[in-house]
Amino acid sequence: MPNKGHIFIRGIVQGVGFRPFVYARAIAYGISGSVWNNGSEVQIQAWGEKFDDFLEDVKKGTPLSVIDSVEVFSLSGSPPPDFSILKSHDGVRSGLIPPDIATCADCVRDILTSGGRYEGYFATSCVNCGPRYSIITSLPYDRERTAMDTFPPCEACSKEYSDPACRRHHAQTIACTSCGPALSLHSKTGQNISKDNLIRHTAELLDNGHIVAIRGIGGFHIACTGEVSGELKRRLGRTKQPFAIMARKDWILQQTRISPDEESLLQSDISPILVLDKKNPASLESISNLHTLGCMVPYTGLHHLLFTHLKAPFLIMTSANAPGYPMLTTLDEAVEKLSGTVDFYLTHNRDIVNRCDDSVVRKGHIIRLSRGFAPKRTKIFLGDKAILGTGPELNATVTLYTNGFCITSPHVGNVRNPGTYAYLQETIKCLKNLMQPDIQIIAHDLHPQFLSTRYAKELAEDIGATLVPVQHHVAHIVATYPEECIGIAIDGVGYGSDGTIWGGEVFHGAAPEFSRVGHLLPVLMPGGDLATIWPERMLYGILPDEETISLLHSRGWTEQDLTILEKQVSRRFNTAVTSSTGRVLDAASALLGICRKKTYDGEPAMRLESFAHGTTPEVWEIPIVRINNAEVLDTSRLLKTACDLYTKNISDTNATRKIAASIQYNLARGIAGIACNAATNAGITKIALSGGVAYNEMIRNTIQCTVQERGYELVINRDMPLGDGCISFGQCVYAGKKDIL
The missing domain is CATH 3.30.420.360 (Nucleotidyltransferase; domain 5)
Structure with a gap:
């Protein structure tokens, strides 16, 4: 048996404590040699009688590593007297560093332990936690190629960095109050505020009703207590958009319905925002007027320290950037963009090289792929x-x-x-x-x-x-399934190969050959993008009849506005054609008076889902027609059924909720039915589902049940967003x- 070898390890082995891990195993097995980074790989030269045992242990990797391959080549020459970590070399880029991850429990304990070296230090981290992607400038992953390069470690940090028995051995982010990044507090105009304990003072500001921009790992958040949420919405101009909150786990468990898997993810290395069902759908309406609430726990040292001083049970913690715009990362940028919105800024002086927002997950499905995942x-x-x-x-x-x-x-x-x-x-x-x-x-x-x-x-x-x-x-x-399948794609908009706007599609094929075998009925969008803002336009585009005109007139539409709307549809002037599932849900929301104007992305459909939550739907006839060799779900007939029921029960809230549930349920049944018919015709068993509408729990679950009842397998990619x-x-x-x- 060989007792030596040159080992090449490929995968995510940078920024995960791999070299100190190898060093520790080498010492344990009496191995001499060396380990170093080579580009994104790790290479090891090892000599020793227990070489095989050492190799088997090394293959297990560290908690954060992902090993793709381990190769061993012959090694010549004499062994060195000991084992050492060598300077990194540039080389092959087959791997990557991990995403930014939450502060680990050991570091949180260090931060909160009285009298310890890291007591109260917000940027405490080790080889198992902290920023990675947001601070790196290039590979290999060493301090000089990160934002930590401007913070030379002090003697105490250098000692821990060199100590094989310490979990900060070769931790590139090691820092303390003596040598690391520092906090500063600023007024609304950006002027520095001098205080003894900035985190405690910030907690007092928040408890006293102020709004504070807080610079985290990947950018700024805006924070305030729940009592101030209405004022923050007013200042942001987002009076109806739900906020995410940050709270201790116990409070989240009291307020929401959370599964064991969700609870585990909530406090994991990823610590994303979880969209959870409220126990009382009507609670916390000033924060979220939906039946759901976006929740996350403190995931950095700064957050943990803030909550030790905070009296409020939770904080609004929303991204400081406008929706759809990139995260704000610098104080100057924040002061410019947030003027009139926040009262104070709590920031730090470590550069954010690569900005990164919070990840968002609902029922195990990724909504936003970011911190912790990417x-x-x-x-x-x-x-x-x-x-x-x-x-x-x-x-x-x-x-x-x-x-x-x-x-x-x-x-x-x-x-x-x-x-x-x-x-x-x-x-x-x-x-x-x-x-x-x-x-x-x-x-x-x-x-x-x-x-x-x-x-x-x-x-x-x-x-x-x-x-x-x-x-x-x-x-x-x-993205969901690269092999042959039937694919369901349901979302808001997507440019179709025929030049119209698609969004309710069923395909058959495998990359790169697909045929469109089913879709929703192409309908009109009067005013184009205006129909996405004012969904009653979409309603008329689908149901252009006197009953819809009468409904709109009763809601305050003027004769002039209605005349223009009718002419747009009849003459097809500034009127797009779409098969979008999202636009059908918008029209349904408008029909039932749930959302007449969109103030944030996805609002009409989200409020429709929330309005119907907990209600049992009715089974309606599924109107399917055939157009150009494709099965087509006639959504105008579905909406007509809804409209007739609504007209008869317009003052009955419970009946309206049942209509809202039934629209979603039968729309999903129709789409799933078309997909199952296509699978039968093609003789295949797998049906893939993707698209932002699939976040809707009733629609997704109905499609899944329908597909499974017909004997097919539904495939959903849980590693990527559905949107x-x-x-x-x-x-x-x-x-x-x-x-x-």
């Missing part, structure tokens, strides 16, 4: 060429494929404004810098006017890459499959 690394073979997926327009991410892995970025936002467009380019630059690929293929959305499409074309021309356009909903399906955050990944998979074929 950058997300997915093993998949798509050929030998590096591929870039530039994503969609809304809720975008970007994905880079290289060396057998797709790397999907944290949430970028809505790429329809200059700030987020610049952030898209910034994110692509970051991934390219970390992975150093030779990009030969660039996949983009089919829509020719998206800024992400424009950038794909500019970059392709600049570097000589091949462009691959990918239809939006096809990307949804490919548009999965599109860039799907684009890469599609382009790779197309190139291989």
Whole structure:
């Protein structure tokens, strides 16, 4: 048996404490040699009688590592007298660092232990926790290539860094009050405020009703107590949009219905925002007027310290950026953008190299892919060429494929404004810098006017890459299941191959060949985007009859407005055509008087779901017709059924709630039925589901039950968002499959 070897370890082995872990195992087994970072890999030269035992232990890795492969090659030469950690080398970029993760329990204990070296220090971390992606500038992962480079460790930190028995052995983020990042408090105009204990003073400000912007790992949050939530909504101009809250776990357990899996995720390394059902749907209405509440626990040292001084049971903790825009990361930027919104700023002087928002999860499904989850690394073979997926327009991410892995970025936002467009380019630059690929293929959305499409074309021309356009909903399906299947894609908007707006689609095929075998009835959107803001327009676009006109007239529409609306529809002037599931739900919400104006993305459909929550739906006839060899669900007849029932029960809230539930239930039954019919015709068993509408619990569960009752398997990708955050990944998979074929 060999007692020596040159070991190559590939995977996520940077920023996870892998080298000190190897060192500790080497000492335990009497191994001599060395370990070092080589690009994104770890290499080990080892000599010793217990080499095999050492190797088996090393293969297990650290809690945060992900090992793809371990290879052992022959080793010549004489062994050194001991084992050492050598200086990192630049090299192969086959792996990645982990995402930013929550402060571990050991570090929280250090922070809260009286008399300890880390007592009260907000930026305490170790090899098992803390920032990673948000501070790194390049690989290999060493302090000089992170935002910590400007904070030389003091003698005490250097001693722990060099101590193999310490969990901060080779922790690149090690710091303390003597040498590390420091906090500062500022007035609403940005002037520095000098206080003895800034965190305690900030807690007092919050308890006294002030609104404070707090700079965290990946950017600024706006914080206030629940009593001030109405004032914050007024200042932000978001009077109806729900807020996320941060609270201790016990309080969250008292207020919400949470499963064991959700409770575990809540306090995990990821610590995302969990969208949970309230125990009392009518509670905390000033914070969320839905039956759900977005909750997270303190996940940084700063948060834990803040809550030790806070009297309030919870804080509103919402991203400081406008919806769809990138996180604010600097004090100057925050003071400029948040003028008139916040009263104070609590910040720190460590650079945020790569901004990163909070991840959001509902019922085990990722809504926003960010801190804790991303950058997300997915093993998949798509050929030998590096591929870039530039994503969609809304809720975008970007994905880079290289060396057998797709790397999907944290949430970028809505790429329809200059700030987020610049952030898209910034994110692509970051991934390219970390992975150093030779990009030969660039996949983009089919829509020719998206800024992400424009950038794909500019970059392709600049570097000589091949462009691959990918239809939006096809990307949804490919991101969910890359092999042959029936695919259901239900969302708000996506540019169709026929030039209309799709959003309720059933496909058959496998990347890169799909056929559209079913969809929702194409209906009219009077005024185009205006119909998304004023969903009563959408209602008339689907039901352009006298009954709808009468309803709108009773709600205050003027004769002039109604005349213009009628002419738009009859003449097809400024009126788009769409098969969108989201627009049908918007129209239903408007019909029932639940939401007549959208004030935030997805509001009409979300409020429709919440209004119907807990109500048993009725079974309606499913109206399916055939158009151009595709089965089509006639949503106008579904809405007509709803309208007739509503007219008879307009003052009965319980009856209206049942109608709201029935619309969602029967819409889902119809879509699932079309998919099952297509699966029968194709002779396949797997049906994939994706799209933002699938976050709707009744719709998703109804589709799943219908599919399973018909004997088919429903596939949902729980590692990627159901919404548009999965599109860039799907684009890469599609382009790779197309190139291989």
